[in-house]
Amino acid sequence: MPTLRDVARLAGVHxxxxxxxxxxxxxxxxxxxxxxxxxxxxxxxxYWPNALARGLKMKSVGSLxxxxxxxxxxxxxxxxxxxxxxxxxxxxxxxLASTAGADPRTLEFMQALxxxxxxxxILANALLDDAVIDALEAGRYPYVLVNRRSQRARxxxxxxxxxxxxxxxxxxxxxxxxxxxxxxxxxxxDTALNRKLGYRHALEAAGIVFDRDLVVEGSYSTESxxxxxxxxxxxPHPPTAVFAANLRVAAGAMDAARRLGVRIPDxxxxxxxxxxxxxxxxxxxxxxxxxxxxxxxxEAVRMLLRVTRGEPGPEQVVLTGAELVERESVRTIQxxxxxxx
Amino acid sequence: MPTLRDVARLAGVHxxxxxxxxxxxxxxxxxxxxxxxxxxxxxxxxYWPNALARGLKMKSVGSLxxxxxxxxxxxxxxxxxxxxxxxxxxxxxxxLASTAGADPRTLEFMQALxxxxxxxxILANALLDDAVIDALEAGRYPYVLVNRRSQRARxxxxxxxxxxxxxxxxxxxxxxxxxxxxxxxxxxxDTALNRKLGYRHALEAAGIVFDRDLVVEGSYSTESxxxxxxxxxxxPHPPTAVFAANLRVAAGAMDAARRLGVRIPDxxxxxxxxxxxxxxxxxxxxxxxxxxxxxxxxEAVRMLLRVTRGEPGPEQVVLTGAELVERESVRTIQxxxxxxx
DNA sequence: AATCTGTGCGCAAACGGTTTCAAAGTGAAT
DNA sequence: ATTCACTTTGAAACCGTTTGCGCACAGATT
Numbered sequence: 001m002p003t004l005r006d007v008a009r010l011a012g013v014h015x016x017x018x019x020x021x022x023x024x025x026x027x028x029x030x031x032x033x034x035x036x037x038x039x040x041x042x043x044x045x046x047y048w049p050n051a052l053a054r055g056l057k058m059k060s061v062g063s064l065x066x067x068x069x070x071x072x073x074x075x076x077x078x079x080x081x082x083x084x085x086x087x088x089x090x091x092x093x094x095x096l097a098s099t100a101g102a103d104p105r106t107l108e109f110m111q112a113l114x115x116x117x118x119x120x121x122i123l124a125n126a127l128l129d130d131a132v133i134d135a136l137e138a139g140r141y142p143y144v145l146v147n148r149r150s151q152r153a154r155x156x157x158x159x160x161x162x163x164x165x166x167x168x169x170x171x172x173x174x175x176x177x178x179x180x181x182x183x184x185x186x187x188x189x190d191t192a193l194n195r196k197l198g199y200r201h202a203l204e205a206a207g208i209v210f211d212r213d214l215v216v217e218g219s220y221s222t223e224s225x226x227x228x229x230x231x232x233x234x235x236p237h238p239p240t241a242v243f244a245a246n247l248r249v250a251a252g253a254m255d256a257a258r259r260l261g262v263r264i265p266d267x268x269x270x271x272x273x274x275x276x277x278x279x280x281x282x283x284x285x286x287x288x289x290x291x292x293x294x295x296x297x298x299e300a301v302r303m304l305l306r307v308t309r310g311e312p313g314p315e316q317v318v319l320t321g322a323e324l325v326e327r328e329s330v331r332t333i334q335x336x337x338x339x340x341x
Numbered sequence: 342m343p344t345l346r347d348v349a350r351l352a353g354v355h356x357x358x359x360x361x362x363x364x365x366x367x368x369x370x371x372x373x374x375x376x377x378x379x380x381x382x383x384x385x386x387x388y389w390p391n392a393l394a395r396g397l398k399m400k401s402v403g404s405l406x407x408x409x410x411x412x413x414x415x416x417x418x419x420x421x422x423x424x425x426x427x428x429x430x431x432x433x434x435x436x437l438a439s440t441a442g443a444d445p446r447t448l449e450f451m452q453a454l455x456x457x458x459x460x461x462x463i464l465a466n467a468l469l470d471d472a473v474i475d476a477l478e479a480g481r482y483p484y485v486l487v488n489r490r491s492q493r494a495r496x497x498x499x500x501x502x503x504x505x506x507x508x509x510x511x512x513x514x515x516x517x518x519x520x521x522x523x524x525x526x527x528x529x530x531d532t533a534l535n536r537k538l539g540y541r542h543a544l545e546a547a548g549i550v551f552d553r554d555l556v557v558e559g560s561y562s563t564e565s566x567x568x569x570x571x572x573x574x575x576x577p578h579p580p581t582a583v584f585a586a587n588l589r590v591a592a593g594a595m596d597a598a599r600r601l602g603v604r605i606p607d608x609x610x611x612x613x614x615x616x617x618x619x620x621x622x623x624x625x626x627x628x629x630x631x632x633x634x635x636x637x638x639x640e641a642v643r644m645l646l647r648v649t650r651g652e653p654g655p656e657q658v659v660l661t662g663a664e665l666v667e668r669e670s671v672r673t674i675q676x677x678x679x680x681x682x
Numbered sequence: 683a684a685t686c687t688g689t690g691c692g693c694a695a696a697c698g699g700t701t702t703c704a705a706a707g708t709g710a711a712t
Numbered sequence: 713a714t715t716c717a718c719t720t721t722g723a724a725a726c727c728g729t730t731t732g733c734g735c736a737c738a739g740a741t742t
Binding site: 001046048049050051052053055056061063065071072074076077080081084093094095096097098111112113115116117139222251252254255258276277278280281282283 | 342387389390391392393394396397402404406412413415417418421422425434435436437438439452453454456457458480563592593595596599617618619621622623624
């Protein structure tokens, strides 16, 4: 691991010159010949600046962290991709850190991350202790929430979940469904709340009376989808369609339906939220609403970089642009007793 | 962001004392009362050591990186989980970095990562330029390959892919299949080669003659599975079963089969390699071989930490313990013309 | 010849820690 | 009173960078 000193020795100059040459410092001039020598020496030694030393001096290390609770959730894959691209484009390093269930330790975790390792963090945790956010605000640490908003957090970038949900439910309504269930996400998650809101608005706009029995709350897991669908189909007057708050929930619901002998879409239509390869691999293919998740990632990085540089700019952004991806999980209901009555 | 100096000032001692107290230095004794004062001062200020400064001095930052090509691949999720647990247990920080297609830049990427940001790297890239490995070896950087071996790499931890493949194919043979196709992975991936090897060995052991037409090579992608299955079923004498080298390939194959009107398992049985939630969500549920991926992650971290500490130990480990997870994608073939002849 | 204006380079002080070494203080033994 | 051993603390070097500042030397100006 050669240092500036080594390069300087080889080139026969002082290390400060090496630093200036390598950083292309405009404020001091160095003779063309010296510049050459330095560059050759650096090349020969395979010199690479030490990120630690530089970071210590500069108070910035050129990397950002994206903290995610669960790597295997496909939702994050897309956010990550977007964040990664944006970070790369602006010459930054994106590091991923998973909190992997170690919830109580999240705060220390963040501390350790922020005390030098990275310049700022993007938090994608759906469930996040308010204490963590308070600590970040108090410590004036550069952070931004992505796909999640909070009373306490000043900065976030989210998708328009309500509009997306509206899209999904409207699709079912257009297809003739009147009795539509909702497999909702965890009430602690902001996204889940907004999706439920969109669901209600869609019903309302269509003049369908909201039936409390048709929404079952759970978590964003396949298991939750399984349980929920079971609950819905065993209702005295079961729904003809369900809107699942999440791709995993939808997948779980389909899985359970299959085991229960409920055919999709013949017996039950289903539309999910968020699109990923999984939606296509399911059988039948799952109709979903595609959210601009990649954009979320990009925007979050942009905002974070602005914060680290102390530049002004929007601090809450909600990205619109949800769109329906039709596959095979929804059937059209013919006009029946309902409309005839 | 308080520093040692701040704490020292508040406690009325020299900063070196603070360092010693906070690090619980055994080699120097400090008066109990002073210790108290220092600890209180640190507490009051919310002092947290700067990872950069410490790392610069100590030549170790307490974090490791796991480099993965594609976050969305479920195979990695499990490796990550194992690595994470092991890292946490030994007081280290695991950072994830995705190379996300930026192949040509992998080397610089690694450089940037290793020059201070982390103490060592675990590479999970299935496809990895030899130049990268050579550079790592030449630079004496702490690294280990996981789920991948290479001629050039001294250190790796892998699963026994051949044994796993054997398990999968034997299962098909036991179920009466004689004409078994193989959707192989990329010939550049070590795992793909070993799985193909296991496939051939299984056939051989059962006295089934190897038919070159029955193996189609591709990549570890769903698309590859789609193309492969199409190719196999359009053979003049198509197989009754296929062994897919990978979960994604299997999923793609099932998807394509469905669209082609080939029923699974009635018309075609399929077994995949590697287990994840996806296998269960597919319809029908996919029979797969479960590989000890979590163990791979754990073992890789252990090995890497040994390397960074300069401790001796095994440098190539292959983890056994693959097991078959039966679901619904394989049907039993009754004795027919084949065995009767 | 003395002064001025640049150019090209080196010195040294940070950045925030860890750790070696020596000095100061304490009490007991000589 | 002096020596000694031991505890407690401070001073300073160092890790590898960046950067403000000053020095030396060149050529141009008076």
